[in-house]
Amino acid sequence: MAVLVIAEHDNNILKTSTLNTITAATKLSDDIHLLILGKDIETLSNNAKTIHPIKKILKCDNSKLENFIPELSAPIISHIANGYSHILAPASTFGKNLLPRVSALLDVTQISDVIEIKSENTFVRPIYAGNAISHVETNQNINLLTIRPTSFEKCEETGGSASSEDVQFIDNDVKTIFIGREVSKSDRPELGNARIVVSGGRGMENSENFNLLYDLADKLNAAVGASRAAVDAGYIGNEYQVGQTGKMVAPELYIAVGISGAIQHLAGMKESKVIVAINKDTEAPIFNIADYGLSSDLFQAIPEIIKELNLLNKLES
Ligand SMILES: Cc1cc2nc3c(=O)[nH]c(=O)nc-3n(C[C@H](O)[C@H](O)[C@H](O)COP(=O)(O)OP(=O)(O)OC[C@H]3O[C@@H](n4cnc5c(N)ncnc54)[C@H](O)[C@@H]3O)c2cc1C
Numbered sequence: 629m630a631v632l633v634i635a636e637h638d639n640n641i642l643k644t645s646t647l648n649t650i651t652a653a654t655k656l657s658d659d660i661h662l663l664i665l666g667k668d669i670e671t672l673s674n675n676a677k678t679i680h681p682i683k684k685i686l687k688c689d690n691s692k693l694e695n696f697i698p699e700l701s702a703p704i705i706s707h708i709a710n711g712y713s714h715i716l717a718p719a720s721t722f723g724k725n726l727l728p729r730v731s732a733l734l735d736v737t738q739i740s741d742v743i744e745i746k747s748e749n750t751f752v753r754p755i756y757a758g759n760a761i762s763h764v765e766t767n768q769n770i771n772l773l774t775i776r777p778t779s780f781e782k783c784e785e786t787g788g789s790a791s792s793e794d795v796q797f798i799d800n801d802v803k804t805i806f807i808g809r810e811v812s813k814s815d816r817p818e819l820g821n822a823r824i825v826v827s828g829g830r831g832m833e834n835s836e837n838f839n840l841l842y843d844l845a846d847k848l849n850a851a852v853g854a855s856r857a858a859v860d861a862g863y864i865g866n867e868y869q870v871g872q873t874g875k876m877v878a879p880e881l882y883i884a885v886g887i888s889g890a891i892q893h894l895a896g897m898k899e900s901k902v903i904v905a906i907n908k909d910t911e912a913p914i915f916n917i918a919d920y921g922l923s924s925d926l927f928q929a930i931p932e933i934i935k936e937l938n939l940l941n942k943l944e945s
Pocket of ligand 1: 828829830831832854855856857858869870871872873874875885886887888889890891892893896906907908909912924925926927
């Protein structure tokens with residue numbers, strides 16, 4: 629049977645999380661359909677046709693779908709759900725907002741934050757902030773899964789030639805309306821997609837000191853992240869929080885600066901390929917998962933690293 633992936637996008641391009649979710653779908657079926665709900669999505673849909681594993685693009689183009697309102701999207705999905713054995717969405721804010729509503733409409737149990745697909749009805753997911761791994765077996769006719777993007781590689785974006793079909797917009801009397809969006813603008817890479825992430829914790833002491841990390845991040849073309857303690861203290865905005873209740877990241881390199889390594893923080897970054905920890909407390913738990921640890925005062929270490937990087941840049945140019 630076919631598997632449906634719900635696309636996360638901004639009406640122009642697909643988010644990387646969609647490409648990771650498509651890879652997860654390939655473990656379930658060769659017949660993968662991609663549902664794109666949005667406004668003026670012709671170009672986006674045409675571009676998506678080349679995504680290798682996708683056999684069919686389903687699109688619903690409607691001005692009311694310009695801004696993502698899950699109450700509007702969920703009935704459209706539940707209306708077409710019967711043709712599918714599995715419906716997948718990224719375990720991002722988008723998917724976490726949408727899929728429970730579809731699950732309620734279909735009266736099936738959702739399986740959240742899947743990190744591995746064992747078979748068509750057996751899925752692996754972390755519980756207790758990643759301290760235990762649960763294997764979930766279901767016998768439902770339709771399985772609704774949110775997929776942890778960092779656990780699956782991106783799928784091939786070329787080589788495919790999917791067909792395309794329009795899906796009916798269901799104009800329910802939805803009371804939710806879109807009022808506005810405040811997006812933080814940054815020239816740095818997006819936290820969820822960056823190859824390198826430099827994160828700061830309570831050890832940074834204040835927001836001004838975060839400038840040290842911005843400097844380091846700019847030298848490395850990295851995104852900046854933070855622990856919840858740093859966010860709660862107001863050193864940096866909460867969109868930068870990494871962890872169980874923040875963003876999940878799995879970059880090539882994660883540099884944790886002045887972060888102790890609480891399990892809730894590790895839940896969001898421990899799948900990073902290489903972890904570097906800078907902390908003055910040699911007993912800090914972050915050192916247990918770090919590939920490289922520097923036991924040092926960050927206010928000494930970071931300027932020295934920046935100095936070395938400047939030197940390296942000069943030698944290279
Ligand atoms: C339900 C729940 C959800 C949570 N979700 C998240 C989450 O998503 N993300 C998250 O991060 N946390 C989360 N937390 C909070 C978490 O438990 C920790 O409190 C938090 O991660 C601690 O942040 P920290 O490591 O920056 O601070 P601390 O634990 O206070 O550690 C600061 C570290 O900085 C070091 N340090 C201090 N000064 C210096 C210096 N000059 N040089 C070098 N090192 C220095 C210290 O040695 C220390 O190890 C959650 C908690 C709960 C209960």
